[in-house]
Amino acid sequence: MAYFEENPQGISQADMIIAIPSFNEAEMIGYVTSQASQGLTEHFGHLKSVLINCDNHSDDGTKEAFMSVPDRAFRAPQECLDQLRQSFR
Numbered sequence: 001m002a003y004f005e006e007n008p009q010g011i012s013q014a015d016m017i018i019a020i021p022s023f024n025e026a027e028m029i030g031y032v033t034s035q036a037s038q039g040l041t042e043h044f045g046h047l048k049s050v051l052i053n054c055d056n057h058s059d060d061g062t063k064e065a066f067m068s069v070p071d072r073a074f075r076a077p078q079e080c081l082d083q084l085r086q087s088f089r
Contacts, residue, residue: 013048015049016044016050019052019053020066021054022053022054022056024062029065030068033051033053036051053066053067
């Protein structure tokens with residue numbers, strides 16, 4: 001499968017990164033994302049945090065659901081966990 005990455009906010013560094021793995025989780029990813037964002041804001045508001053969606057090529061709109069959640073943490077969808085690991089070595 002092809003690797004696909006988006007970084008619409010141009011994030012180049014962060015103090016804390018939370019990766020949320022998914023596959024066809026459009027129904028639940030919004031809740032998970034909003035809870036993670038809320039926790040980051042409440043407990044680590046002084047840090048620059050990023051939520052990353054490591055999606056395994058979902059075809060149910062998971063990526064769009066993830067990106068549509070309003071929050072204060074930066075978000076970047078990334079669809080390949082192996083590539084994520086490579087990025088932060």
